Amino acid sequence: MLSIESKTVDDIAETYATRGMKDILVGPSKRRADINTGLFVMRDSPIVYDLMLTTMRIFKDQEFVHGHYQQYSLVQALDKLPGVHVGVAGSDRLTNGNVFWGHRELLKVSDVISVHANWMTSAMKIPCLKEAGFWMDKSAPKRLTFKPPTHGRPEGRLDSRGATLEICGADAVAAAPPLTPAPTAPTRQILNEEAAEKVGGVPAVSAAVGPSRPTEPGCYVWLPSGCPNHKYSAKDVWRKRDDAKVRSRCMIEAKELLDAWCGTTDARMLFIAPPPPTPPAPDAPGCYIYMPSGCEKQNFKTPTWRELSSKDFADRDMCQGKAAVKHNRWCDVDDAVALWVPAPPPPPKELGCFAFLPTGCKDHPMIANTDNWIHDVWGDQMSSGGSGVRATIAACEGARRSNIEAWCGVSNVKMLFNAG
Secondary structure, rough: EEEEOOOOOOOOOHHHHOOOEEEEOOOOEEEEEEEOOOOOOOOHHHHHHHHHHHHHHHHHOOOOOOOOOOOOOOOOOOOOOOOOOOOOOOOOOOEEEHHHHHOOOHHOOOOOOEEEOOOOOOOHHHHHHHHHOOOOOOOOOOOOOOOOOOOOOOEEEEEEOOOOOOEEEHHHHOOOOOOOOOOOOOOOOOOHHHHHHOOOOOOOOOOOOOOOOOOOOOEEOOOOOOOOOOOOOOOHHHHHOOOOOOOOHHHHHHHHHHHHHHHOEEEOOEOOOOOOOOOOOOOOOEEEEEEEOOOHHHOOOOOOOOOOOOOOOHHHHHHHHHHHHHHHHHHOOOOOOOEEEEOOOOOOOOOOEEEEOOOOOOOOOOOOOOOOOOEEEHHHHHHOOOOOOOOOOHHHHHHHHHHHHHHHOOOOOOOEEOOO
């Protein structure tokens, strides 16, 4: 993907300073190429035979490791065969979705050889291809062509990272920033000076490259040109707005109002969505991964906990020590969560009501030992009102489970009533 403020197709995003092939550098900043197997050409030669055989061996060896598919196998094979020379076609020729829909004004029509419909969800591909004139009617085939935008704006709106397509075609053009200054007395004014002074901000690192981005959820504005019409300082900081709780209101409506209110055209908006609620923890033994931010890079969907290969993550140390790190690097995110669910230990020999919390007690983490059965003394006494008579199976394995799960904020407690 290109940087948000790219001026040419070689202005590659900063993330590729560490992501991609370390020995293949492209662009003026010498950032790493990220190999994509969507379209590539190989010469017929013995070293290419070796490359493909090595790739297939790795592919076979990794067949039970989720995510280690053809692209992973090819990249690993290239590392094993340093004699293979890899060239990278310019993104103005083999054009990907990020460049074509988000930076089309940088392209020269005659240079484009192919367009890759990536950097978008599957549901967007057909509408965006039709919008671009790339969807062919089989009954009336024609030469596929496209025209660069004449309005000086991209043909698609990318997300806040400048990575994934959110809107394409006419909808994106309508949602783009206005090209002429808006009137200084807007009819839909939602800000006033008193309210503006109460909006919080974060310190800037460097005004030349933009202020330091906030990390907390919310809607933020940065005004590179300041706010000439009002006393509202956001030239050197991202300032949070409390009146825009959803992405569309933040990125479109709030921007329009701020540009109009300030008499500018370059208000920059940033929306950081709150993290989704963590799904209930699984109760089957194994190693699991959860990706709150998803995995756009690998099209790896993890709306809930996903079990990983027991071959690679066979114990607690391997799971919690390596799984999150590996998936963060693979997906280019930083919030992957790994969870180890142990198998229940042997049943206790002591009589009474016992609880096993495989993933601990979230709301009271110092209470539960996740490796052993815990003697639930209260469960022993529950059915007799505290008289010391042992609880029935129903009281221990039914009501007490519900009580403990509610108190701990979990949903996978196991109960055992040992009557001897």
